[in-house]
Amino acid sequence: MPKSIIFITITLCYLTACQKPTLSTLPVYNEPNFNPLWLPTSALNSDTIHRIAPFVLRDQLGDTLSNQDLDGKIYVANFFFSVCPSICPKMTNNLQLIQESFADDPGVKLLSHTVMPWVDSVAQLRDYGERMHINPKQWHLLTGSRAEIYQLARQSYFAEEEIGYNRDSTEFLHTEHVLLVDGKRRLRGIYNGTLPLDMERLRDDIWALKEESSRRF
Template sequence: MACWAPKTAGMWQTVFFGSKLLAIAVCMAGCQRDAGQQLPYYNTPDFTPVFVESETDLAEKIPHTIDDFSFKDQNGQTVSQKDIEGKIHVADFFFTSCGIICPRMTKHMKRVEKAFPNDPNLVLLSYSVTPWIDSVARLKKYCLTNGIQAKNWHLLTGPKSEIYQLARQSYFAEEELGFSKDSTDFLHTEHFLLVDQHKRIRGIYNGTLELEMEQLIADIKTLQQESK
């Protein structure tokens, strides 16, 4: 069986069915990449992994990058693509009134932040999917409630249509399921997306699972080594 980590989020959606839990969990553990193995690139919303061997291959095979954007964070500061240029970043999509999944995702994003304290070359972006509710002031309150203090973690709000388009067309946040949807369809996904220093997607993870966060942390370290 071919195992293409870190694209494991979709695979994990079947793990909670009775007696199959252990078998699938063991399988997934066996699919973890070896330390130092190159991360694949993801160029399409079906997350087919692509491996490249040269800069020429990279330019030809991986045209997809995260589009330009500009939103306000919890401090009222403008955050745009300029803030992620030359940096690794992790993106997720949440809303402050979410009662179950989002708090777990926030907790797990804090694990990522704590693994790289005050790292100036890592940016965490949490986009609100209810920006008409999640004002700057509300995002600030959410940060205070959840103990979010890192200067490189931005909770973002802005025009709904722009956030939804960025999520679906740039980050492939809902994979193929949401790629063709527009802002009239509510966006809600547990996925975390890992993006490299050149704004190319390198991993997708289930943000509700601790094991996936450990893989995300390991993959960030791999990307850090790539740039040296």
Template sequence: MDCWVLKTAKMLWIAFLGSSLRLIPVFFVACQPETHPGLPYYNTPDFTPVFMKSENQLAEKVPHTIGRFSFKDQNGTIISQKAIEGKIHVADFFFTSCGMICPRMTKHLKLVEKAFPNAKDLVLLSYSVTPWIDSVARLKKYSQTNGIQSKNWHLLTGRKSEIYQLARQSYFAEEELGYSKDSTEFLHTEHFILVDRQKRIRGIYNGTLELEIQQLIADIKTLQQERLR
């Protein structure tokens, strides 16, 4: 029987027509939908989940990882892929002059900051999508205005083409999931992207909804436990 788990069995009495009318018991077994351990992986822009029961074929079935990068944060420090080596990270894309959505996203990301105040294995990366406006000094002011305190929360600026390429090709970040736009088209997305220690995407969340942030926090804890297995 093609079932992952045998959950329950129900017995129905069905009339059997033979030489005489009799009732015979017939058992129907209800199957629980297949369950998967841990969080899924996301390997394509359409965010089709890939579940792995073993890490043996991980590199073959999930080859996509976050690419190399190098940008300056609000303190003028160069932040590259080395900052996320062996660490979990959450990425989002914002701009300091955004009036409504970005402040809400920053407020919600502060919930993540608060939930993991001393976590050395977690990095928050907020990429500016208007880097020609968001200088280091402007990002510094934004971080102060919003009370960003974590040393592991980096607001990043740099070359527009490099940020946009990283956003679309590595993080699959786009308002319309699964579709790539020309590099000159403005990039704006409400999504938070969760990435594991091997730089593989493990979750996507609407950054404007607090309920999804609570799920993000729970999923970060799940990834933290993966290291202990």
């Protein structure tokens, strides 16, 4: 077969059936080992993709927040407690970068779940939010039952990875992990909330997710 015919055949193959599918901008995470899965964008809506379980919690204003309120929104989740003397204030300060970067974007939210709901009442969270310059319209400090928060953290967000997945609410939860969730409740990123460079990476990944969602797959 002449070389010109071979070249044309290969080119047509690439442009049609042989062309590789477009991969998603960011991976998805289906298991607490946090092995990334890079999938074609057409596969992201599969029922086999892990999603954050439904929840209903209260924020620092006393308003209820559920997973339904976040449909279609990108959000960042982490776990803290207001009387934490070291790691939690550092994470909160670092997450200010995300609050400032998306201050005028109603499609991006932050959710900080207390791991000491028996201490962190609505009033306590409101005081903490004011002290840490948190905008309650964008950044929700959440409280509720210990059992619900701990199950959500360990089995939905994989907040303690594999080591914590099967722990129950009798074992204290404390993690520096920050999680990125897309508009369809899929886990798309994990970051160390104590590292400013990781927060910069998180900011960039949110922009990547916004671009990805604009393609409407």
